Amino acid sequence: MTVENKQLITMKGTREGLTLLLDDGCSLEQLLHELxxxxxxSKTGKSEQTxxxxxxxGARYLTEEQKEKIASIIEDGNYFKVESFEAxxxxxxxxxxxxxxxxxxxxxxxxxxxxxxxxxxxLLLVGDVNPGGKVEASGNIYIMGRLHGIAHAGTxxxxxxxxxxxxxxxxxxxxxxxxxRAPDYESDGVMMECGYIDxxxxxxxxxxxxxxxxxxxxxxxxxxxxxxx
Numbered sequence: 001m002t003v004e005n006k007q008l009i010t011m012k013g014t015r016e017g018l019t020l021l022l023d024d025g026c027s028l029e030q031l032l033h034e035l036x037x038x039x040x041x042s043k044t045g046k047s048e049q050t051x052x053x054x055x056x057x058g059a060r061y062l063t064e065e066q067k068e069k070i071a072s073i074i075e076d077g078n079y080f081k082v083e084s085f086e087a088x089x090x091x092x093x094x095x096x097x098x099x100x101x102x103x104x105x106x107x108x109x110x111x112x113x114x115x116x117x118x119x120x121x122x123l124l125l126v127g128d129v130n131p132g133g134k135v136e137a138s139g140n141i142y143i144m145g146r147l148h149g150i151a152h153a154g155t156x157x158x159x160x161x162x163x164x165x166x167x168x169x170x171x172x173x174x175x176x177x178x179x180x181r182a183p184d185y186e187s188d189g190v191m192m193e194c195g196y197i198d199x200x201x202x203x204x205x206x207x208x209x210x211x212x213x214x215x216x217x218x219x220x221x222x223x224x225x226x227x228x229x
Contacts, residue, residue, distance in 0.1 A: 008034045011042065017052030018080065024058035028066065035073050039080070053080045057087040111135055111149065118155075131171060137161075150174070151195075164194035164209055173204055180204035 008031055010021040022031055053074055062070070062085070071082040103121035111117050111125070113132025123137035126144045133149035135141055141153045143165040152174035154161030159176045173180045173195045180195065180203065194212060198205045 009038050011038060014054075017054070017083070019054045019056060020074075021056050022058065022060065024060035028062075032069070032073065035070065039074055039076070042079075050081050051079065052083045054083055055085045057085060059088050061087060061089050061091060105137075110145075113149075129170075140164075159197050159199075162194050162196045162212060164212075167191055168193045168195070168206065173206075175204055178204050180206075 006023070006026075008023040008026050012019045012021065020035075022035075055070065055074070067085050070085075074080045074082055104124050105119040105121055106124045106126070107117065108126045109117075110127045111129045111133035113130055116134045116136065117123070117125070118136040120138050122139040122142070123135060124142045124144070125135060128145040129135055129143060129147045129149040129151065131148045134152070135143070135149070136152045136155050138154065138156045138161075139158065140161050141151050141163045143151070143163075145165070146167040147163075147165040147170050149170065150172045151163045151165075151170055153163045154176040157176050159178075161175050163173055163175065168191075175195065175197050178197055192209050193206055194209050195204050195206050196212070197203070
């Protein structure tokens, strides 16, 4: 098959609707030209019911503006509705941001009263958080020491984030927008426990570290070793 005759767009019907597989080796102009023709033919004899469409881009990266252009072609006439774009690649800045957010930041120190330790990603603190001290992370917080101050995990809204400490007796626990204050805990504190959001109860719960293997199945091997010894 020559390049000129190569099919650039493959349409597959699914139980949920329609999947469009776009060739990632041709120019965007070629792709848009064939897309216009494919959509025009597909609309012939169609009912008024809207069909959900998933667009698979392969190794092609598109800007938001280019995605909007493709979506406008597909959705013209209200026969189709683009549900999502799926690609095997991401922009370099997105990759760097993902790396930063998934990074484990390690500190060996004591966070004293009046001090605030803030990181992007996960925080592993080898040391204590004294009363009046505060630690914040966009990801999870692990404290290999005593937590007496404030800990805020998931600062950017991650409700799956957790807070774990060798000794848990905080002034306040926060996960995303959820807050749990000191009266929720025994005055003497608890050993090797963690706080996490329970969706059914819609609040922060404190439990043994071992429950995280069931509550947070996405935990990495490093985290599991930390919990299980």
